[in-house]
Amino acid sequence: MTGPLAGMRVVDVTTNISGPTLTMILADLGAEIIKIERPGTGDDARGMGPFMSGEGVYFLHINRNKESVVIDLKKQDGKQIVYDLVESADVFVENFRQGKAEQMGLGYAKLKAINNQIIYCSLSAYGQSGPQKLQPGYDAIAQAETGIMGINGAKDAELARVPVSILDQGSAMWGVIGILSALLHRKHTGEGQFVSTSLYETGLFWSSYHMLSFLATGEEPQKNGSGHTAFAPYGAYLASDTYIMIGISNQSLFERLCRVLNSMEWLSDQRFRDNKNRVENQYILKEKIELILQRETADYWVTELSAAGIPSSKVKKISEVIDAKQTEALDMWEQVTHDTIEDLRLPRLPFQLSKSTPKVKTASPKLGENTDYVLQSLGYTQERIAELSSSQVIAPYEKELKNR
Template sequence: MIPQEQNFGPLAGIRVLDLTSNISGPSATCILADLGAEIIKIERPGAGDDARGMGPHMQGESAYFLAINRNKQSVVIDIRQAEGQRLIRRLAQQVDIVVENFRRGVLAKYGLDAQSLRADNPRLIYCSLSAYGEEGPDANKPGYDAILQARTGMISITGSRSEEPARSGVSVLDMGSGMWSVIAILSALHHRERTGEGQVVGTSLFETGIYWMNYHLLAYQATKRDPVPQGTSHTAFAPYGSYQTADDLLLIGISNDSLFGKLVNALGHGEWAEDPRFRRNNDRLLHRNELNDLLIECFLQKTCGEWLDILDRAGVPCSRIQKVSQVYHDPQFEAMKMMCTVPHATLGTVSVPRLPIRLEKSPNEIKTGAPVLGQHTDEVLRRYGVTEEELVTHKANGVIG
């Protein structure tokens, strides 16, 4: 086997067979790819990863797919065919990691489950992502991000009290599960470095949602009351949340009494800090509505930009509630170089957000945009030992594309 030329990042030399689709699994392998691992993304003939069909599209390319499939190689193999399954097993014997997010039991039918693949490659780290986990009455149920946000209680606390509950505007459980998967994989790599043995690792959207709800679960033990949606406010602090200014919405976060003093002095109402209703955070929580009435009237007197200048100078945490179009022009966004422009086979170039981590000695890098379907099939299979004669036969039989 001739390895792919991959000489950047702390995971350079690590090879990953990516059997994932949609958001959760590709989020995990995207992180591994940006850290330098070689990612061989297996896609089904015809449509490929379901994410390719998720709109909106740019010249036929899905924004969803572009975001989390950069730095990967697309190989089309029909795993429903016996020859396709044999190809996958040949690849799995030569890689370090397999990542999959199929429904529980599906890959076992094809002989591509952890037990089957690790029998041929004991050093293999096999990572499974699922909706509900590997045990329990719902282990075989399908589930997507919003479904699991509902199941784990997240939706019940999101939104405002005056409206119906809302899901998070980003796929926090999909991407969060991807992050936990990477943590598990890196831990397993460290274990293998010491012992020489691979292992099965994994997580689920259900487990991720329960973990994200951690302090609400603990608060329920203390109060025996269900938390309710708070909008932009916070159950533990006051004042905390958004206020309408003369032209836009401003969000402030006051998490202690010292910050409250800075806020009211900046507003020109230092006397509020001495008001018995507002002197301590617990007092302000009890009299939140009265305090909010005062703040609502005050913030309407100036524009959001004027208040931002005043509060920034006073050291009060605050922000305009920005739209995506405004984020693109945020000076901090530009200074942190959050977007990377990389080559793409059909778009020419595409800009994608970088990983939010920094490594001094082995920096991560995005070298290529997301692949078009089957872009690397021949190249990868040759590199992993498939002969020209086999390629011709497999193409003729629809095993590869």
Template sequence: MTTDKGNGAKGPLTGLRILDFTTNISGPSATAILADLGADVIKIERVSKGDDARHMSPQWNGESAYFLAINRNKRSMALDFTKPEGREIILKLVARSDVVVENFRKGVLEKYGLDSVTLVRQYPSLVYCSLTAYGEAGKDQWKPGYDAVLQARTGIMSITGSREEEPSRAGVSILDAGSAMWAAVGILSALFHRERTGRGQIVGTSLFETGIYWMNYHLTSYQATNRDPVPQGARHMAFAPYGTFQTADDLILIGISNDVLFEKLTEAMGCAELASDPRFAHNPDRVANREELEQILSARFRQYPSAVWIERLEAAGIPCSPVQKVSRVYRDPQTEALDMLQKVQHPHIPELRIPRLPVRLTETPAEIRSPAPLLGQHTRVILEEIGESHRLQELVDKGVVGV
């Protein structure tokens, strides 16, 4: 374990150093998890422009909202590793690091001797993680890809939305975020293995593999039925009633996954006779007669405002929720009760609040200790840590580093 320079962390990964070559969403989301858990993450960025995510919209006082959300707790070093002096500095950092994470296109880092095979051979205790679009095998391993492209490729778009002829991407980058989670799981597993054996290893995941895994029960169901699933909107193909309903003023969503809940629903809605109706008595019956059931319930739901229905349904123990917009989620009392939006002191943005890691640890809590760094904010101090501060001006003049 590499002892860091006192980043103020209390988390379980305090003392670990992560060298982060990642850009955009998936890789930085993975290293954000590790940083929140206490690791010292050194983010290597291009000298002139930095991470591409710095330029994503919307911009807020000159900072990208995307970048702010997933680069907290990191230190930024602006460095050009394509130059010999830059590569030399990188190797010094690798020698002092526990983990390297990258999401370059396949073949890029090989040109500079910074690929997984080379570095793990040179540093046997190193854990090296690569996030790619299509994985490490097959003819598509060389292709670039983004979240929406891989949602299309892995079938997620074909089952998302309301109409088969108009597929939709998920409203959040589920493959970027998902592959980030798998990368973090893989890295932690490799570190546990190293703790027992002293040996590092190569870790890999991809957006494609994540998409296939997220489609697990659809791919299994296809084998059983030989039928392609179609978009269900807010419905669930396995249950009814399950989905959104328009009330007198707003949309709500209910989830009825068994006969007991359906009976409670009908009592709460004042139509208890539906529970004994042979068309709806059991879940397979309700799925088969979904359209008719939804018409009956929709007419009832339109009679009262959403707040009335939510109160009634919750009192009956029915899983339900208003369909909230972001503005309501931001002010949701449960968001506040869980302290999900943590205040961060950023030099350009007063009162910045960022969603914390959704994990609770009683002894070694995850936390947001610092905002996303400015480009090259920590170049000088990192050079000091590896004994290269005397070369700072020379390296700046040559365009090797930025401060």
């Protein structure tokens, strides 16, 4: 079994995070990804730390299962290689600024003229139209632009971005959903099409609930820490060593909480008798809860709370998550062979398919590792490859290795 996209060829001219994350998902699903990189430095993400044996960890993660082909796209012979690749490809993905692909001769109209069935995906910062379409944008900037940063964090605390790249990775996921949809459309109709997504559209969609709430109430959404506007007790509570996240969303759960904390008297306390009163008196209740929690460790309480069926978790450190028993039981890490990193493991995609499960098969490629192989597979002769190499349209793999 080689995955549901086995036999698909993707030409990938993306760099940095969002685009390569998109094609990594396609790669794990079995597609062949031909990652085109510029001579010399290649994808900027190769230089992003921290590093394992000189390899950037983010690059390692999001470029697994790909082939690296070094081409100078400014040269006509370089463009021609892409055109030749596109002839036999199913999907083309770019994350240039709006309009740049056209300038480079790699726009949709051009590639469609070469292969009418191509599915062309454009992943940009601000989308295909509008006053900001030409602006550059990173995940953090787009978080500010789409209202997410403004509501993130504890009340009165300094601003903070969401610390995982929900726009880079989120837009990558939407791009994949678009491409898979377009592949299904092509199965039925034989037609290719243009797929587009962006960090901005993704950010707006993450904010849907807050935007609709504003439209319903006219109240500006605010930073709310770990709490919940509608429920109490709900949030992070301090035990003797660290915090526990507890979510009490109905009366039955509150009764169970009172039992675990040996505080049945709260049930007859007017201040806590129902959710409405608990929300009003949440700070008094919090103090009382923490007074009890501080007698034992977070691990102790989470065991007790979970046994009582109360949704709760220790607020874990990243290092605690990596080798948690649940992480291990779900086989979240895949061991990957790498020539210089001894014990390389990477997380699998967060879903499983019983018959065609996504796999990490190979580590991220060295810059230009597959240039020769891919050109040969296009029918380029050794002579022609040598020519292209001496005119610096492509760069031979050995040379790149020295330059790294």
